[in-house]
Amino acid sequence: MHSYRSLCHFSPMPPARNGIADYAFQVIRKLSHRYPSTVVCDDAFAMVPNGVTLGDSVQAFRFVQPDTCCIYQIGNNWDHSFVIPAAHSFPGIVVLHDINLLYLHESLEFSDDQMLQQLTQSNPHLASVRAASIVKAGHKLRSDYALFHMSESVVRAARAVVVHSSFAKSIIQRHIGADVADRIHVIPHFAYTPPSETRAAARRRLGLEPGWHVIVTCGFATPVKRYDWLVAALDRVAASRRNLVWVQAGPVRPHEFDLEALVARYPRVRSIVRYAGYLSEADLEGYIASADIVINLRFPSVGESSGILARALSAGACCVVTDIASYREFPDDVLIKIPPTDAVGHLVSALSALIDSPDIVRGFGSNAKRYALGELSLEAYDKRFETVIEASKHAHHRSEVDAPTPETRTSPPMRLYAPDTVQAPGFPALEFGSEVHFAVGPLSDQLITFDTLGSLLPPTIRVDRAAFVAADEGYDADGDVAVSVEIRGAHR
Amino acid sequence: MKAVRLLSKLKIVGGQRLQRPSWQACLAGVIDHIRNSYPEGIVFADCAFPRHFLFHALADVQLLRLPENDPVDAFHARFNMGGGTRPVVECSADPLTRLADGKPLCLAVGKAEEAVRLLPKLERLDIRLLTMVEPGAFAHIVKALPALANWSVIRFVLSDGTPTPFVCLRTGSGMGSDRLFDIAKQPMAVQRLRAGLRFATVENLPKVSIAAQSRTSRNLLSQAQHLVTDNAYAAEQHGPWSWLWIGPDQTTRFATGRIPQGAKRLIVQFLPNDLHSGLPENLRLQLDGRHVQHQGEFSPDGSGRAWVELDKEDFTVVSVACRLSRRMEDNGRVLRACVSHMGFAL
Numbered sequence: 046m047h048s049y050r051s052l053c054h055f056s057p058m059p060p061a062r063n064g065i066a067d068y069a070f071q072v073i074r075k076l077s078h079r080y081p082s083t084v085v086c087d088d089a090f091a092m093v094p095n096g097v098t099l100g101d102s103v104q105a106f107r108f109v110q111p112d113t114c115c116i117y118q119i120g121n122n123w124d125h126s127f128v129i130p131a132a133h134s135f136p137g138i139v140v141l142h143d144i145n146l147l148y149l150h151e152s153l154e155f156s157d158d159q160m161l162q163q164l165t166q167s168n169p170h171l172a173s174v175r176a177a178s179i180v181k182a183g184h185k186l187r188s189d190y191a192l193f194h195m196s197e198s199v200v201r202a203a204r205a206v207v208v209h210s211s212f213a214k215s216i217i218q219r220h221i222g223a224d225v226a227d228r229i230h231v232i233p234h235f236a237y238t239p240p241s242e243t244r245a246a247a248r249r250r251l252g253l254e255p256g257w258h259v260i261v262t263c264g265f266a267t268p269v270k271r272y273d274w275l276v277a278a279l280d281r282v283a284a285s286r287r288n289l290v291w292v293q294a295g296p297v298r299p300h301e302f303d304l305e306a307l308v309a310r311y312p313r314v315r316s317i318v319r320y321a322g323y324l325s326e327a328d329l330e331g332y333i334a335s336a337d338i339v340i341n342l343r344f345p346s347v348g349e350s351s352g353i354l355a356r357a358l359s360a361g362a363c364c365v366v367t368d369i370a371s372y373r374e375f376p377d378d379v380l381i382k383i384p385p386t387d388a389v390g391h392l393v394s395a396l397s398a399l400i401d402s403p404d405i406v407r408g409f410g411s412n413a414k415r416y417a418l419g420e421l422s423l424e425a426y427d428k429r430f431e432t433v434i435e436a437s438k439h440a441h442h443r444s445e446v447d448a449p450t451p452e453t454r455t456s457p458p459m460r461l462y463a464p465d466t467v468q469a470p471g472f473p474a475l476e477f478g479s480e481v482h483f484a485v486g487p488l489s490d491q492l493i494t495f496d497t498l499g500s501l502l503p504p505t506i507r508v509d510r511a512a513f514v515a516a517d518e519g520y521d522a523d524g525d526v527a528v529s530v531e532i533r534g535a536h537r
Numbered sequence: 538m539k540a541v542r543l544l545s546k547l548k549i550v551g552g553q554r555l556q557r558p559s560w561q562a563c564l565a566g567v568i569d570h571i572r573n574s575y576p577e578g579i580v581f582a583d584c585a586f587p588r589h590f591l592f593h594a595l596a597d598v599q600l601l602r603l604p605e606n607d608p609v610d611a612f613h614a615r616f617n618m619g620g621g622t623r624p625v626v627e628c629s630a631d632p633l634t635r636l637a638d639g640k641p642l643c644l645a646v647g648k649a650e651e652a653v654r655l656l657p658k659l660e661r662l663d664i665r666l667l668t669m670v671e672p673g674a675f676a677h678i679v680k681a682l683p684a685l686a687n688w689s690v691i692r693f694v695l696s697d698g699t700p701t702p703f704v705c706l707r708t709g710s711g712m713g714s715d716r717l718f719d720i721a722k723q724p725m726a727v728q729r730l731r732a733g734l735r736f737a738t739v740e741n742l743p744k745v746s747i748a749a750q751s752r753t754s755r756n757l758l759s760q761a762q763h764l765v766t767d768n769a770y771a772a773e774q775h776g777p778w779s780w781l782w783i784g785p786d787q788t789t790r791f792a793t794g795r796i797p798q799g800a801k802r803l804i805v806q807f808l809p810n811d812l813h814s815g816l817p818e819n820l821r822l823q824l825d826g827r828h829v830q831h832q833g834e835f836s837p838d839g840s841g842r843a844w845v846e847l848d849k850e851d852f853t854v855v856s857v858a859c860r861l862s863r864r865m866e867d868n869g870r871v872l873r874a875c876v877s878h879m880g881f882a883l
Contacts, residue, residue: 089788089821089828089858101788101856103615103767104826106608134608 048438049114052080053137055102055128056118058091062323064264064352065120065142071237073097075427080434083108087127102127109135114434119199121145123152132199138437139203144216144348146195157181167193167220191347194220201225204437207430209234209350210371216348228440230433233374234350235426236359236417240334247334257288258400261336261362263329263353264295266304271342271367271388276307276314278392283313286400294332296323333360337406338399344385346370358421361414363406365395379416381409565594571643571667571704578640584628584655585647586765587613587853590671590795596763599636601628603647603655616792620762620772620781625792628655630662641665652705653684660687668705671795757797758804758880765792770870778877780808785871788823788858791879796850800881803847805857808875809840812863816874817841823856839874844882855879 056069073082074094084093087102100108109115115137117128126149132139143149150163157180164176171192178184179193200206200221206229208214214229240247245255253259260279266272283289297304297320308314321332333339339357343349344367357364358379366372368382375382381399383391399406419425568591572579583589584601591598602613602625616625626632636642644659646652646668659666668688688705761772762779769789772781783789793803803824807816816839822831824845835841859873 087787089823089856090860099828101790101823101826103788103790104612104854106606106612107826 047080048435049080050112051110051114052076052082052434053100053105053108053113053115053135054082054084054118055105055115055131056084056086057124058084058086058088058093060090060092061088061124063120063122063124065118066124067326068142068234068352069118070094071235071423072426072430075423076430076434079431080114085131102131105131105135114138114437116140116434117199117203118142119146119149121147121149123149125149126152129153129199133202136202136204138205138207138433139199140207141196141200141213141217142209142349144194144196144208144213144220145190146199147190147193150195163195163198164193166197167195191345197221200228203228204440205230205433207232207433208348210348210374212346212371212374213348213350230429232426232429232433233421234352234355235423236355236421238423239359239361239414239418240330242331242334244334247331251328251331251335253290253292253335254288257290258286258338259336260289260291260338260340260396261332262291262293262295262340263333263357266293266295266297266302268302269343269345271344272302272304272307274342274388274392275340276311277389278396279314279317280311281389281393282396282400283317286397289317289400290319291317292319292321292332292336294321294324294329330356330360333357333362336360336362337403338362338396339364341365342367342383342388343372344369344388346372355417355421358413359417361410361417363399363409364413365392365399376412376416378412379409380413564590567669567704568594575641579643580637580640581643581645582633582636583645585645585651585671585795586625587616587792588647588671588795589645589792590647591645591669592759592763592765592794593757593797596759598645600625600765601632601644602626603628603651615767615790616765617767617771618763618765620764620779621766621769622771625765633659633662634664637664637666641667643667643669645669645671646705647671649681653681656688656705657684670705756804756880756882757800758806758878761877761879764876764879765794766790767792769876770872780875780877782870782875783857783859783873784862787860787862787873788856789876791855791857792853793855793879794853796847796852797881797883799883800847800850802882803845803855804842804878804880804882805844805855805876806842806878807835807840808877809836809838810872810875811838812872813861814839816859816861817843819859819861820874821856821858823858824852825854826856847881 052073054069054073056073057063057066059066059070069084070092073084074097076082077094077097082096083098083100084091085100085102085105085108086093089099089101091099093099098108113135115131115135117132117137117139119125119128119132119139119141121143129149130153147167150160155163160180161172161176164179165172175186175189175193179189196217197220200217206217206225208217208229208231210233211231214226214231217229218226242250247253248255248257248259262270262272262275264270279289279291291314293304299305305320308318321328324332333353333356336357339353339362341351341354341357341364343351346367346369348370350371354364354366363381364379365381365383366375367388368384372380372382381395383395568581580599581591581595582599582601583591584603586600586602589598589600592600597619600616600618602610602616604610604627605613613625614627617623618625633642633644642664644666646655648671652668652670656668659668760779761781762774764772764781766781767790768786770782770784772779803822805822814837817833817835820831820833820843822829822843822845829845831843831845833841833843857874857876862871862873864871
């Protein structure tokens with residue numbers, strides 16, 4: 046006997062080009078075996094599992110009954126715009142796939158005052174110097190997307206929040222406060238059903254020779270996936286290895302990250318790369334199945350989880366990731382983890398060793414598959430999620446009105462954090478409890494964004510206050526703003 | 538406009554004369570009767586939205602919405618009447634006073650329960666008012682009588698027994714309830730059923746045309762210029778024809794009002810367009826936000842109709858979604874499908 050009579054899922058769905066849509070389809074299909082389910086979506090042509098009703102997001106109120114559990118899939122892109130208002134209207138379970146939601150909030154129909162309020166709630170200290178510029182002048186820095194998390198209202202409105210890693214949970218707590226800890230549940234991203242094609246068959250179909258060493262990267266090419274590291278490393282590896290091919294199994298968007306221009310600077314890499322473009326589900330699966338090595342780097346991480354990694358694990362691929370954030374929560378014999386310091390050097394060593402030792406590749410692949418089919422199975426995920434659903438029936442959500450205002454918080458807001466991974470060489474030794482007051486900069490805006498400010502600090506620094514102090518209002522040659530950051534805090 | 542030029546290809550006119558359904562006919566008859574009773578002029582408005590019912594007899598009647606809870610209000614506030622040209626405003630003192638403009642106001646209020654909720658509030662307004670309650674269970678209005686102490690409730694019944702809307706008049710409002718009985722020239726029987734409730738039988742109601750609707754055989758179709766939509770481009774007109782484009786968003790919602798008695802099919806008619814091909818397979822319909830299977834008859838030029846066989850009459854909103862789109866170079870509009878009519882087969 047379930048506590049709820051039905052489930053109402055708010056999520057983009059296939060054919061949307063959105064990994065969360067694919068994820069949601071699998072979850073809903075599984076849960077709909079036990080709960081009558083409706084998918085509320087802004088796409089009238091969305092694909093839903095058999096037996097599941099498709100509803101119009103604008104008329105969500107028709108589908109939510111007193112005994113309905115609402116489940117919201119939220120990622121930081123505009124496909125999820127319709128989900129946020131519903132998550133406030135009908136408190137339920139929020140599945141947070143991204144922790145920073147500024148980009149998503151830009152798609153919502155907020156007035157200037159509402160946006161200012163949201164920015165201030167998200168980061169009161171930085172809002173005093175950045176919010177007006179963001180809202181009134183529309184002048185955004187890349188760092189804004191890292192430093193304004195914008196997740197507080199949706200977390201506080203929820204009966205329960207599901208994230209995919211303890212890392213994500215810890216960041217939310219640090220952003221919002223320890224009082225939300227009891228509503229946040231960690232359920233690792235499930236692994237997909239293993240591909241039906243064998244490696245040999247997939248290679249035949251996709252024109253990849255059996256004897257090649259196939260390295261695959263998947264999804265949109267973005268800066269945080271550190272193609273700069275990978276390309277530099279492949280250039281060195283390709284100098285001494287033959288039969289090497291790298292497939293970029295996903296679209297390249299030059300306005301976001303010009304991968305082709307980067308590759309063009311490395312003739313050896315240019316000779317081994319294949320751009321597959323946007324792929325059908327079958328072809329994406331095929332490339333993962335055909336891979337010897339799947340590379341899935343991230344730096345910095347904003348607590349996201351990778352659907353591609355979940356696919357690669359179940360395909361039994363040998364996966365190489367960055368040794369940060371949620372990736373650290375995987376067993377060391379399942380993933381090969383590259384430290385973000387001297388990442389290129391470590392990548393060269395790892396790739397060389399893997400290419401030279403097929404046994405190691407097979408060993409990691411075998412461990413990955415075993416882990417995917419056990420710990421990360423959809424069945425295990427489903428059971429954990431059902432527990433959250435049933436527990437949420439009696440959970441109390443707190444409205445935004447009840448949320449403590451920044452002035453009444455009992456603990457200092459941790460607005461920037463060191464992700465416990467990067468030590469700053471040469472940072473002066475500090476005594477415990479000593480006050481910290483220093484300025485960092487001038488730095489390019491891009492540097493602050495992609496090597497987060499927190500990563501410049503040792504993890505023992507507690508940051509109480511950080512504020513931008515503009516060193517140069519103009520743009521430099523790369524189009525980035527040079528800024529200084531003033532930090533106050535304490536050594537702990 | 539190509540859509541207009543090709544309009545003549547559509548077989549939307551013709552066939553047998555409409556055998557007007559009794560409910561719509563008597564509604565039109567009662568409206569006509571009220572109009573005759575107030576030769577100084579009377580303004581009609583319908584605050585039963587989204588179950589508005591005067592719409593079936595007076596296509597351009599002003600629609601008003603009653604306050605509901607938050608998400609429902611936000612949804613209702615999206616709609617515009619007159620093919621998307623005029624808002625459906627909230628039913629409160631100011632709009633009603635402006636609407637009446639010194640003339641008597643006849644306000645359709647929907648179900649008896651809504652009348653009970655609304656009528657006491659209307660008593661405070663300084664306007665001459667009569668209200669019309671949606672035809673429904675007779676027992677409901679009788680049950681509501683104690684709450685309607687200051688109102689006279691009149692019910693017309695056709696000689697064949699077909700129920701019509703109830704009409705409520707505020708006592709002492711100067712509306713003169715007897716006028717409704719006296720002015721009609723037809724033979725009429727009046728009897729008092731209970732205090733405040735008067736029961737009239739009207740025979741030989743005069744024929745009233747429903748100008749806004751196509752009178753094709755067994756179909757009651759509204760032209761695009763009279764549809765109530767949430768976010769399509771506003772209806773355009775050329776001569777007797779009108780149409781509206783779905784776009785830029787994928788989905789446009791239409792508030793149909795109370796489903797006509799005996800409706801068997803919902804019908805959406807499309808004009809031909811040369812923007813894209815393959816409309817039939819790129820079209821979806823929803824009733825109250827729920828996807829429904831539809832059937833269709835389309836020509837290669839994209840003109841035709843989609844329909845849904847109705848097994849229920851309790852929906853109020855039809856969504857039409859089209860995933861084809863084309864951005865026009867001259868004005869930037871993103872056009873999808875071109876709707877000319879929507880309505881019901883009876």
